[in-house]
Amino acid sequence: MAAESYKVVSPVMGTFYRASSPDSDPLVTPGQKVKAGQVVCIIESMKIFTELRTEKAGTVKKILLENEDMVMKNQEVILIEVDSA
Amino acid sequence: MHKVLIANRGEIAVRIVRACKDMGIASVAVYSDADKDALHVNMADEAVHIGPPIARKSYLNMERILTAAKETGADAVHPGYGFLAESTAFADGCEEAGLKFIGPPAPAIALSGNKSQARKTLREIGIPVIPGSEGVVDNTEAAVEEAEKVGFPVILKASGGGGGRGMRIANSAAELVGAFPTASGEALASFGDPDIYVEKYIRRPRHIEVQILADSHGNVVHLGERECSIQKRYQKLIEESPSPFVDENLRHKMGETAVAAAKAVGYENAGTVEFLVDADKNFYFMEVNARVQVEHPVTEMVTGIDIIAEQLSITAGKTLSVSQKDVVLRGWSLECRINAADPDNDFAPSPGEVDSVVLPGGPWVRIDTYLAPGCFVPPFYDSLVAKLVIWAPDRPSAIARMQRALSELTVQGIQVTTSFHRKILAHEDFRSGDFDTHFLEQFRAI
Numbered sequence: 001m002a003a004e005s006y007k008v009v010s011p012v013m014g015t016f017y018r019a020s021s022p023d024s025d026p027l028v029t030p031g032q033k034v035k036a037g038q039v040v041c042i043i044e045s046m047k048i049f050t051e052l053r054t055e056k057a058g059t060v061k062k063i064l065l066e067n068e069d070m071v072m073k074n075q076e077v078i079l080i081e082v083d084s085a
Numbered sequence: 086m087h088k089v090l091i092a093n094r095g096e097i098a099v100r101i102v103r104a105c106k107d108m109g110i111a112s113v114a115v116y117s118d119a120d121k122d123a124l125h126v127n128m129a130d131e132a133v134h135i136g137p138p139i140a141r142k143s144y145l146n147m148e149r150i151l152t153a154a155k156e157t158g159a160d161a162v163h164p165g166y167g168f169l170a171e172s173t174a175f176a177d178g179c180e181e182a183g184l185k186f187i188g189p190p191a192p193a194i195a196l197s198g199n200k201s202q203a204r205k206t207l208r209e210i211g212i213p214v215i216p217g218s219e220g221v222v223d224n225t226e227a228a229v230e231e232a233e234k235v236g237f238p239v240i241l242k243a244s245g246g247g248g249g250r251g252m253r254i255a256n257s258a259a260e261l262v263g264a265f266p267t268a269s270g271e272a273l274a275s276f277g278d279p280d281i282y283v284e285k286y287i288r289r290p291r292h293i294e295v296q297i298l299a300d301s302h303g304n305v306v307h308l309g310e311r312e313c314s315i316q317k318r319y320q321k322l323i324e325e326s327p328s329p330f331v332d333e334n335l336r337h338k339m340g341e342t343a344v345a346a347a348k349a350v351g352y353e354n355a356g357t358v359e360f361l362v363d364a365d366k367n368f369y370f371m372e373v374n375a376r377v378q379v380e381h382p383v384t385e386m387v388t389g390i391d392i393i394a395e396q397l398s399i400t401a402g403k404t405l406s407v408s409q410k411d412v413v414l415r416g417w418s419l420e421c422r423i424n425a426a427d428p429d430n431d432f433a434p435s436p437g438e439v440d441s442v443v444l445p446g447g448p449w450v451r452i453d454t455y456l457a458p459g460c461f462v463p464p465f466y467d468s469l470v471a472k473l474v475i476w477a478p479d480r481p482s483a484i485a486r487m488q489r490a491l492s493e494l495t496v497q498g499i500q501v502t503t504s505f506h507r508k509i510l511a512h513e514d515f516r517s518g519d520f521d522t523h524f525l526e527q528f529r530a531i
Contacts, residue, residue, distance in 0.1 A: 073437075
């Protein structure tokens with residue numbers, strides 16, 4: 001059976017950032033284990049920064065955008081392979 | 086001065102293009118990928134692409150902007166507000182490239198930007214600043230000593246950061262003794278720094294600022310005040326001139342003080358001196374804004390003076406078009422800052438494509454905006470999309486005219502804050518002029 005996947009979605013049009021500042025390391029990289037509630041990326045829209053979290057624990061499967069790419073409202077940005085219970 | 090490059094975007098770039106056209110000066114717009122079809126680009130005589138949407142790579146990219154200025158043969162650069170407007174490096178860079186910077190000289194920008202240095206300089210020439218401890222107070226006893234010097238009530242503030250954390254108000258020594266350890270502990274928890282300083286607490290503070298103009302021949306005039314107390318998280322939402330709280334005597338005193346402050350920091354060009362005013366009409370210097378301000382139109386409406394045109398003339402080496410006795414405030418002006426945000430959803434940003442726009446009109450209604458049908462409001466920059474400005478003979482008719490103008494403004498495709506402005510204007514405390522900088526916190530709680 002294929003593992004369940006969880007999609008992190010941007011709530012707003014803006015800029016996608018993988019790190020919390022230009023000099024920091026990315027918040028997550030593919031293959032990394034993440035906990036439920038962990039911050040995985042940042043979206044900036046009109047100078048307002050929003051941290052996006054994964055609701056589920058698992059492994060980062062794919063980052064769907066490059067750092068500083070424009071993101072649309074409701075666009076999927078990160079795929080997480082959810083830990084099986 | 087024959088050709089001006091405008092190192093900005095949005096409504097202020099449009100405003101500056103218009104001033105250039107009115108004066109017969111050629112204009113050069115710059116734009117990022119996100120603004121290629123924007124109004125300021127279409128209106129300017131020439132336009133130069135300066136990079137990708139992210140401001141750091143376009144509107145904040147000094148090299149690209151200076152190259153654009155040289156390549157188009159501009160002889161001056163107007164920075165607008167925000168972006169590079171208060172960058173001494175950019176002002177210096179313009180000078181090194183042989184371009185006139187339309188703003189104050191770099192040393193005046195530097196001094197204005199260094200708040201504690203500016204406070205010190207101005208206190209030395211007798212300008213009132215908010216009294217308080219010069220630095221951090223080490224313990225409760227030292228805090229009480231400082232508080233007794235400046236007089237209660239006092240406010241304890243965290244040295245490491247703001248936003249209310251580590252802040253406590255104390256009305257007496259006994260309250261201060263109780264509050265100090267809590268404030269310090271909260272500061273440590275929030276900012277990793279327990280340091281606290283003491284300041285006199287200003288009850289019912291108003292944010293009132295004075296517009297000044299200074300030319301290169303030593304002439305400095307003030308253009309009266311702007312009332313800017315209607316703020317949400319330090320962002321001004323509605324401004325007016327004059328202030329309902331300021332009488333002729335206070336206006337004269339604040340104006341003279343602003344002129345003295347401008348002279349003390351070696352100011353040249355248009356600038357603003359910000360004050361905090363308490364309920365007893367005592368005023369305290371806060372800071373100098375070394376740029377043209379967003380809310381400059383309300384001053385233009387009551388004085389009849391075009392502030393951007395004055396900036397261009399000052400930079401060209403001309404003397405001011407007015408002396409202090411020529412400056413007369415006539416009638417009343419209000420400005421509403423229309424933002425692309427959803428007032429029904431905690432002011433969530435609302436960028437995107439604009440389907441249709443109906444702009445208000447009629448007598449004494451002015452709208453400075455980059456909105457147009459089919460235009461794109463990018464998510465990469467500030468949310469200000471329009472400034473609706475009106476003039477009327479007195480304050481009640483100004484409020485009525487603004488309500489009418491707001492009711493005509495229709496924007497489809499994105500959310501804008503028009504309905505929120507209408508609620509503020511309908512509030513009895515706003516209408517009576519009885520408000521301070523806490524108005525919106527209290528208003529939100531109602």
